[in-house]
Amino acid sequence: MPSIIKQFWLFSKDGLPIAEFSGDEQTLDKTLMGGIVSAIKTFSQQLTSKGLQSLMLENDKLSFGKSHDGNAILVFRTSSKIKDKKIQKVSKNIVEIFEELYDVNDILSWDGDVRYFNGFKEKLQKFLK
Numbered sequence: 001m002p003s004i005i006k007q008f009w010l011f012s013k014d015g016l017p018i019a020e021f022s023g024d025e026q027t028l029d030k031t032l033m034g035g036i037v038s039a040i041k042t043f044s045q046q047l048t049s050k051g052l053q054s055l056m057l058e059n060d061k062l063s064f065g066k067s068h069d070g071n072a073i074l075v076f077r078t079s080s081k082i083k084d085k086k087i088q089k090v091s092k093n094i095v096e097i098f099e100e101l102y103d104v105n106d107i108l109s110w111d112g113d114v115r116y117f118n119g120f121k122e123k124l125q126k127f128l129k
Contacts, residue, residue, distance in 0.1 A: 004086060005128055006060065007077040010098070010120075011037055013070055016112060019121050021128050037064070037075055054087075056080055065091040068104040097123050 008021040015038030017030040044052035055062040065074035
């Protein structure tokens with residue numbers, strides 16, 4: 001079921017990459033992606049109080065979620081044919097895994113060393129395979 005995810009990124013609210021997973025050959029620069037996500041998040045929050053839920057591309061869809069009151073941003077790349085409900089279910093499971101391991105203070109006091117989140121990366125890989 002989780003194989004619906006082509007790629008997954010987890011960013012701090014400032015757009016710093018925390019973790020990533022790629023289920024296919026195509027990869028994107030995670031730092032560039034973080035900057036784009038942060039800018040889109042800020043822009044969409046100025047347009048609407050809820051912010052952006054998803055962004056349609058030609059054959060893919062980027063879906064956005066959040067954890068720890070928006071201090072962590074989740075981005076999923078899936079086929080544009082995948083239903084939002086299915087993506088939201090996977091997103092909810094990933095948020096639960098992340099929040100079991102880390103609390104909001106872990107995010108806010110994070111020094112930028114991605115090795116801090118290795119435990120999450122291991123659980124994420126098992127879940128998404």
